[in-house]
Structure formats: C-alpha cells, structure tokens
Amino acid sequence: MENKKKLLINVVIAIVVYAAVMILLNSGLLNRQMRSLITPICTNVMLAVSLCLIVGFLGELTLGHAGFMSLGAYTGALLSLNLPFPPYVSLFIAIIAGGCVAAVAGAIIGIPVLRLRGDYLAIVTLGFGEIIRSVINALDITGGARGLSGIERLTNYNHFTLVFVLTLIVIVVVSNLINSRHGRAICAIRDNYIAAEACGIPVSRFKIMAFIISAFLAGIAGVVYAHNIGILKPANFDYNTSIEILVMVVLGGMGSIKGSIIAAVILTALPELLRGAADYRMLIYSIVLIAMMLFRNSNFNAALIEKKNLKAMQKLQKEGK
Amino acid sequence: MALLEVKNLGISFGGLRAVDNLNMSLEKGSLVGLIGPNGAGKTTAFNLLTGVYRPTDGTITLEGSSIVGKTPSEICKAGIARTFQNIRLFQKMSVKDNVKAALHNQFQYSLLESICHVASYKKKEKEMDEKVMEILKVFDLDVYADTFASNLPYGKQRKLEIARALATDPKLLLLDEPAAGMNPNETAELMETIELIRKKFDITILLIEHDMKLVSGICEYLYVLNFGTELANGTPDIVLNDPKVITAYLGE
Numbered sequence: 169m170e171n172k173k174k175l176l177i178n179v180v181i182a183i184v185v186y187a188a189v190m191i192l193l194n195s196g197l198l199n200r201q202m203r204s205l206i207t208p209i210c211t212n213v214m215l216a217v218s219l220c221l222i223v224g225f226l227g228e229l230t231l232g233h234a235g236f237m238s239l240g241a242y243t244g245a246l247l248s249l250n251l252p253f254p255p256y257v258s259l260f261i262a263i264i265a266g267g268c269v270a271a272v273a274g275a276i277i278g279i280p281v282l283r284l285r286g287d288y289l290a291i292v293t294l295g296f297g298e299i300i301r302s303v304i305n306a307l308d309i310t311g312g313a314r315g316l317s318g319i320e321r322l323t324n325y326n327h328f329t330l331v332f333v334l335t336l337i338v339i340v341v342v343s344n345l346i347n348s349r350h351g352r353a354i355c356a357i358r359d360n361y362i363a364a365e366a367c368g369i370p371v372s373r374f375k376i377m378a379f380i381i382s383a384f385l386a387g388i389a390g391v392v393y394a395h396n397i398g399i400l401k402p403a404n405f406d407y408n409t410s411i412e413i414l415v416m417v418v419l420g421g422m423g424s425i426k427g428s429i430i431a432a433v434i435l436t437a438l439p440e441l442l443r444g445a446a447d448y449r450m451l452i453y454s455i456v457l458i459a460m461m462l463f464r465n466s467n468f469n470a471a472l473i474e475k476k477n478l479k480a481m482q483k484l485q486k487e488g489k
Numbered sequence: 490m491a492l493l494e495v496k497n498l499g500i501s502f503g504g505l506r507a508v509d510n511l512n513m514s515l516e517k518g519s520l521v522g523l524i525g526p527n528g529a530g531k532t533t534a535f536n537l538l539t540g541v542y543r544p545t546d547g548t549i550t551l552e553g554s555s556i557v558g559k560t561p562s563e564i565c566k567a568g569i570a571r572t573f574q575n576i577r578l579f580q581k582m583s584v585k586d587n588v589k590a591a592l593h594n595q596f597q598y599s600l601l602e603s604i605c606h607v608a609s610y611k612k613k614e615k616e617m618d619e620k621v622m623e624i625l626k627v628f629d630l631d632v633y634a635d636t637f638a639s640n641l642p643y644g645k646q647r648k649l650e651i652a653r654a655l656a657t658d659p660k661l662l663l664l665d666e667p668a669a670g671m672n673p674n675e676t677a678e679l680m681e682t683i684e685l686i687r688k689k690f691d692i693t694i695l696l697i698e699h700d701m702k703l704v705s706g707i708c709e710y711l712y713v714l715n716f717g718t719e720l721a722n723g724t725p726d727i728v729l730n731d732p733k734v735i736t737a738y739l740g741e
C-alpha cells in the first residue's frame with residue numbers, strides 16, 4: 169500500500185511538471201534563453217541520476233562521467249548525420265547505439281574498479297575521461313578540435329515530450345533497479361563488501377554491472393545533448409563537466425535520486441538565470457560544497473540525526489509494547 | 490560422511506603461521522565450539538573456511554566436495570554462512586533490506602525484471618518479504634523491519650547479523666563471538682536463540698566464543714586452538730578441565 173501511494177505521488181508529480189512546462193512553452197511566457205534551458209536541464213538530470221548509481225549506491229567515486237556522455241554524444245551525432253533513414257528513426261538508432269558504445273566503455277573502466285578504491289579510482293577515471301576526450305580530439309571522423317556540426321536539433325525544446333519521456337525512462341530505470349535484488353546487491357557492496365560477498369553476492373560482477381548501466385544511461389544523455397545544441401566539440405566534455413555532474417550528486421545528498429534531480433535542475437538553471445553571477449559559479453560551487461561538508465561533520469548535524477533516531481526508536485517501542 | 494571435513498589446514502602470513510595443521514570434522518546437525526586465547530587463529534580459521542583467505546596447506550571439504558579456491562560468494566552458495574567478530578551490517582540499509590540482500594541467491598529474477606518491475610518481480614518480492622519477516626520474527630526483530638541497521642542497539646545488531654546469515658539458507662553456520670559485548674541476560678537469551686535456530690532451520694553450527702558459560706552450556710564438542718595449532722578436542726567437560734587448556738587460557 170505504502171508503495172502504491174508513493175508511486176501515485178510520483179506519477180502526479182511527473183504529470184504536473186510535464187503539464188507546467190508544456191503550458192509555459194505554448195503560452196509564450198518563456199523567453200528564448202529560458203526555453204533553451206529546458207533540454208540541458210533534462211540531460212543533466214539524466215547524467216546526475218545515472219552517476220548517482222555509481223557514486224551514491226555503489227559508493228565509488230568516479231570523475232569520468234563526461235567521458236561516457238561524450239561517447240554517446242559523438243556516436244549518436246555521427247549516426248544521425250550519416251544514416252539515410254528519416255530523422256526520428258535515425259535518432260532512435262542513435263540513442264540505442266550511443267548508450268551501447270558508452271556501456272562498452274563502462275565495462276572497460278569497470279575492470280580497474282575491481283582493484284582500486286576511493287581516491288585511486290577517482291584518479292584513474294579522471295584519466296579515462298581525459299583519454300576519451302584526447303582521442304576524440306585526434307580523430308578525423310569526429311572532426312578533431314573543430315568538432316561536428318549540423319546535427320539536426322531533434323531534442324530541443326520543440327521536442328520536449330520526447331526529451332521528457334527519455335528523462336523519465338532514465339529515472340525510472342535507476343529507481344526501479346535500486347528497489348530490486350540487483351540494486352540491493354549494489355547497495356550492500358557499498359555498505360560492506362566483505363559482508364556482501366559472505367552473503368553470496370558476487371561483488372565483482374555487480375560492480376561492473378553498475379558501471380555498465382550507468383554508462384549506458386550517460387550515453388543516452390549524451391545523444392540528447394548532441395541533438396539539442398547541434399554542434400559538438402571535445403572541449404565540452406572535459407573534467408569540469410564530470411565534476412559538475414558529481415557536484416549535483418553530492419549536493420543531492422549522495423544516494424538520493426530525488427536529491428540528484430533537484431540539484432541538477434537548480435544547478436543547471438541557476439547560473440543561466442543569474443547571468444551576472446555565472447563567473448562566480450565555480451566559486452559558489454566550492455563554497456556550497458565546503459559548507460555542506462562542514463555541516464555534515466558538525467556537532468549540530470549529529471545532534472539533529474540523534475534526535476531523529478531517538479524519536480523513531482521511541483515510536484517503535486510504543487508500538488512494540 | 491561428515492558435513493565439513495578439514496585436514497591439515499594451514500596458512501602463513503609472511504613468517505607468521507596463523508593456523509597450522511588444523512583438523513576438524515563436523516557431523517551434520519552438531520553444535521561445535523572453537524575456542525582458544527586471543528590471537529590463537531580462530532577468526533583466521535573462519536576466514537579460511539569462508540574463502541576470505543586461501544589456505545597455504547590442507548583441504549576443506551563440504552559434503553565431500555572441496556571448497557578450497559572458491560570465492561566467498563561461491564562458498565556461501567555452497568552452504569556456509571557466517572557472522573563477523575566486529576559486526577559488519579549493511580549500515581545504511583533497513584533491517585529488512587539487510588536480510589533481503591542475503592536472499593540474493595534464494596529468490597532470483599533477471600535484470601530486466603528488476604528494471605521493469607513486472608508482475609513476476611512483484612510476486613518474487615512479495616515472497617521475499619514474507620520470508621524476511623519469518624526470519625526476523627525468530628529474532629524478535631520484526632518490529633524493527635524499517636529501521637536503519639545502524640540505529641539498532643548493539644545486541645540487536647548481533648542478532649540481525651545471525652538472521653542475515655540464516656537467510657542464505659546455509660548448511661553450516663559459523664558464528665564469530667556472537668555473545669561479545671552482551672550482558673549475562675542477553676547472553677542467556679542468545680543461547681536459547683542459537684538452540685532454537687539449530688532445530689528450526691536444521692543446520693550445523695560452529696561457533697567461536699570466549700564466554701565459557703555459553704560454550705559449556707550449548708556446545709557438544711570443542712576444538713581448542715593455541716598459537717595456530719590444535720591444543721585439544723573433545724566434549725566440553727573433558728576439554729575445559731584439561732590442564733593444557735587451562736594453562737593456555739590462564740598462563741602458567
């Protein structure tokens with residue numbers, strides 16, 4: 169029952185958000201700048217939610233998410249530029265292929281994950297992202313540093329329904345996964361991998377699985393990204409992009425899908441809406457991050473959590489007796 | 490045939506011989522204790538049995554087939570479950586999900602079913618929930634089902650670890666100091682629970698314990714380790730009165 173209620177609330181939220189954006193778009197209340205924000209917000213939500221699977225649920229720090237995204241973006245763009253099919257058919261193929269190429273990269277990066285943890289893994293994934301960017305920069309087929317242009321804009325705000333559905337799919341995939349035996353295995357590995365292994369969970373397989381799924385979803389986000397801006401440049405996918413996505417997950421509370429979504433929306437919209445402050449975006453990021461870290465380790469926060477726990481326990485004891 | 494047969498088991502860490510020439514034979518349905526002073530190698534023996542370490546010498550067979558070289562998760566599937574000396578729960582998961590995670594191999598469905606939440610997923614999940622509540626009830630943990638594992642009091646965390654191990658449907662359950670840090674009341678209660686689960690789940694239990702009241706109260710047979718080697722074995726009344734064992738524990 170509880171679950172049904174939650175599901176209903178989420179469905180209502182999704183419909184309200186969709187309807188609100190549609191009304192705003194069609195009524196002409198949004199100026200050009202705000203309209204152009206719609207797809208970037210959706211792609212960032214997809215990226216943040218997919219990264220949340222690795223950082224929040226698997227509990228591994230990675231700094232190469234932009235690498236997966238770029239693989240999806242370039243694969244998708246090249247396909248829809250070269251395929252002879254009608255645009256939407258090409259786009260569909262591009263989305264699947266973009267996800268798959270990124271997923272293969274996810275499997276490859278998943279291998280060091282089995283040997284490295286924490287900071288070391290962060291460094292390796294950072295390098296991995298940069299390698300992908302350098303390779304794209306060097307290849308002819310990807311247009312090198314000049315990039316690719318003339319990609320048909322099949323995912324801009326005129327196609328909001330499509331973008332919205334894709335975003336929903338990504339969110340639903342991750343949140344469904346988390347509430348399943350596979351997701352529980354992933355969370356168990358995060359909390360204690362020795363115990364997880366002792367409970368019969370093949371840790372290596374699930375670590376790689378999490379990376380593959382996350383990369384696949386990031387690849388899809390990349391395809392959407394490419395078909396929104398129409399021009400791809402390797403510089404769009406440097407480590408700053410990875411860090412921006414990571415910041416969304418961290419600010420969203422690590423391991424909270426809702427938090428990641430909200431953080432992605434705010435952090436994408438805010439710098440654009442406060443044009444003047446855009447120069448200070450990185451500064452604001454770091455200040456907010458430091459504030460978050462300080463808050464998390466503060467006595468004040470500990471006291472808050474303790475209070476909450478105490479209340480929960482008292483409630484339980486009352487019910488128990 | 491014995492359920493578990495350990496022959497000449499040994500492991501070296503560099504120059505240190507943590508376990509040396511250990512022989513054990515556990516009959517099906519028995520409740521056996523593994524005791525010895527601090528640092529004797531008891532936990533290391535558990536780690537060898539569960540595949541955390543690979544032995545440098547010796548053999549381990551479960552129901553006649555060797556488990557040496559298997560990974561911990563394969564050994565769990567083969568039928569050995571364990572608890573840890575320093576509790577290792579899934580802290581940020583609910584009590585219910587801790588046990589559910591351990592049902593991983595009992596109730597299977599594919600990744601696609603996980604992602605789509607189709608009817609078969611719902612059916613399996615419902616069966617899992619029922620199984621979880623059944624296990625939690627045995628330990629009086631059912632009222633805490635939705636609490637975070639980290640919020641449980643210490644004694645209940647130990648119980649949850651046993652519940653989680655049982656969820657993997659083991660033939661052999663290894664308990665590493667289940668009564669550590671418990672007061673006499675809690676220990677007495679734990680002894681009852683151990684007896685109960687042995688009957689209810691029809692399993693064999695091997696436990697490490699320093700509490701001699703618990704050991705002599707419920708164990709039918711004891712193995713004593715000292716400096717990695719087997720010092721004595723036999724029924725509790727004989728072993729615990731053995732001068733060798735008393736000196737090992739109390740010193741000269």
Ligand SMILES: Nc1ncnc2c1ncn2[C@@H]1O[C@H](COP(=O)(O)OP(=O)(O)OP(=O)(O)O)[C@@H](O)[C@H]1O
Pocket residue numbers: 502505507525526527528529530531532533534574
């Ligand atoms: N991974 C390891 N590397 C090196 N030495 C180890 C390792 N694991 C255990 N040891 C050593 O092996 C010996 C036995 O340790 P073990 O933890 O098995 O003792 P124990 O009998 O469980 O003791 P306690 O009653 O204190 O739990 C100790 O000297 C310990 O330092």
Ligand SMILES: [Mg+2]
Pocket residue numbers: 531532533574
């Ligand atoms: Mg020990």
